Amino acid sequence: MHDTNQNRRVVITGLGMVTPIGIGKEQFSARLFQGDSGIREIAAFDTSRLVSHLGAEVRDFNPLDFISAKNVRRMDRLSQLSVASARLAVEDARMVIGMENRDRVGIILGTAFGPTDLKICCTRILFEQGPSRINPSLVPNSVLNAPAGHTSLELGFRGVNTTVNHQATSGESAIVYAAMELQRGTADFILAGGADILSDFYFESLVRLRAVSPTDGGAEGARPFDVHRNGPVAGEGCGIVCLELLAHALERGAVPYCELTGWGMSSAPSNPIDWPQDDKGVILAMQKALKMACLSPPDIGTIQAAGNGGKNPDAIEAKALAAAFRTNSPGPIVSSVKGALGECFSSGGMRAAVLALSIKEGKVPSTPGLMNPIVPLNFTMGRFKEANIHHGLLNAVSHGGTNVSIIMSRVQ
């Protein structure tokens, strides 16, 4: 992706955040660097029968702030969060979408589980009342590409439109694909990121599958990279970033947050519900990204890690980070915001925004929940760290052995 050709440089020019720690970039940024956590007792549904009760919910979200009353009724929560996030991102990028440019504007969105509430609703009606009782108006919303479809309808753009659905790498893969499409010249402006929601049966499944804290019966909570971690806390939200070519951004007078200079995608052999036995896949993705950006490990100032408090994933990623960055001292500042945002699976857009803000503001957010690191990396703990960052790394690590790494750099 690193390309001396000015016409192929991809930059981020807008952030649209609808998250557990705030709606809109300003609130998100303020609470992010304060180290606030969005994790609370789940309010949207009853968790009393279960062993887990915590979640990172998007609170105080009023869809009518973003969508007309007439159209709100046609969308489920996932689509509402996505449309709101897209509107905020376009506004932040000061982009005007009109008849003359709508065919060159697109969206590539990631979602790991899709509209879980509606999928279950349709299945429940099917089994309890019979197939003839399914309301046809529910149907268009029950597919995973509905959020991207609604977003294009609401914002009125008709360019590239697709949805990535690969576990906890969905959002990051969407960003990579968006960058490739811009470089291929098929669009001028792409909204990219990810969205997932919390809903009752989905949450119960995560709890019964022992996929969320407390997996060991201990104290519930998200503690990324901590020796006492016992699983992630489930979250929800939507993060969308605006991507465009640098030349396009400059031409319309936009100020980029940062540039995407490299990415790498890799797999590691693993059962779909399990974790790979080693850290090779994570290392491979990071190496590919560094190679594309023409950088070496000492160039990386900060890492926005995937660590979510899970036993295996955090161990694998920490081992990979220690191996890949071991020659540097003190090494890049490592942070994970999943102690604040929870694990929403399609967190790529939200976390890309965190890294963009880190580069722009010279601050790396704290890692809420981390007290006793499992490896001696340069973690942020307690409060944010100030740093002059030229290049940052964003990691996505998923069960089933899927990895994406993205390098974001200050625009030179």
Added chain:
Amino acid sequence: MQRERVVITGLGTVNALGKNTGDFARGLKNGICGIGPLTLFDTSRYRTHTGAEIKDLDLCEMVPPPFSRKRLSRADVMGIAAVVEALRDASLFPFPESMAEDTGIILGVGSGGKLEAESVYHDYLKTGGRRAHFSRLANLCPASSADHISAALKITGPKTTFMTACSSGATAIGFARDLIACGAASVMIAGGVEPLSRTTYATFNALQAVDPEYCKPFDRNRQGLSLGEASAFLILESLTHALKRNTRIYGEVLGYGITCDAHHMTAPDPEGSGAVRSIRAALKDADLLHAAVDYICAHSTATPANDAMEAKAILEVFGKDITRIPVSSIKSMTGHTLGASGALAAVASIIAIRDGFIPPTIHHESPDPGCDLDFVSTGARPAVLNIVLANAFAFGGNNTSLLLGRYAEKGLWHA
């Protein structure tokens, strides 16, 4: 900068016409209808009772070592079988260890392990939440099929899954092409998987989009689609890599385009603007004029709205040249295989180029004055095909068009 050419070196499919490309090719050539009474689940309470189902999926036969046969969904079994066939076809099975790092997989999906997940949820409802096999749910995410395949082959290249309803499979092929073209991999396994499920069947029935007997693409009396199930995979390879290992080359991915209608969540834009733009984007990507196309493998689901829109879009792009470009719908034989349909159309297109025939549109009896094209409705037609356009359009207004071509050393379409 010269982009790396991406060629197709292997094909694999399981669908209602057969459990391998040989049976599929024979079905297409003979105009066999794969649509019949559904037996996969009880349809007595549904409005319709037919579909294009894969009969007798045999686990042992279809899932050879090194694939594990444990905890596989119907989608996984179909997907693995087609990938194994495609790899064998490309002389890559058993998969060579030396290529593992340079090989990835991109999957297009619809419902993944929904059929099995429905059963888990059914038990959950019946027992008031007390007895449900949650452990069985874990493996049922659509992405699981790609994870199973990459794990067994021990490949470590790029891996992801697309879900854009009915255009997923075509988009997966496009993205895989891009990954090879930009040097992120030398070989990509790309395709789509879609099993039938009760909820899919129920939701399409709720929309009254299903024909009670069998679908009749472009016919005046068409009433809707027939749901089907399929897996279809292609082995994509950089031309350099394919030449180096001296393997047979079926064809080339010449280009693709993705657009969005932004018109309505389920109804296509009646003007066909999204389809027109996706076809033109594919032509532009391939640097081809529309007149170079020899055959159009239409999306044509046989819903009244889709077929009228698609015929209109094709007319707009191809103008009077359409009189010499046949258009057909393989969905009249395979049913609409949703997330897999774009990949299945790609496999059918390469078979058509390889075997020199145009698959027919069966059940097309009464011409519709609104869709008046050459639909190849009297049976398969022998033809020398160099360039084929395959369309895939979806709910949400997602459109993907693929351009596939016969392989020629210097690119014969520029000759």
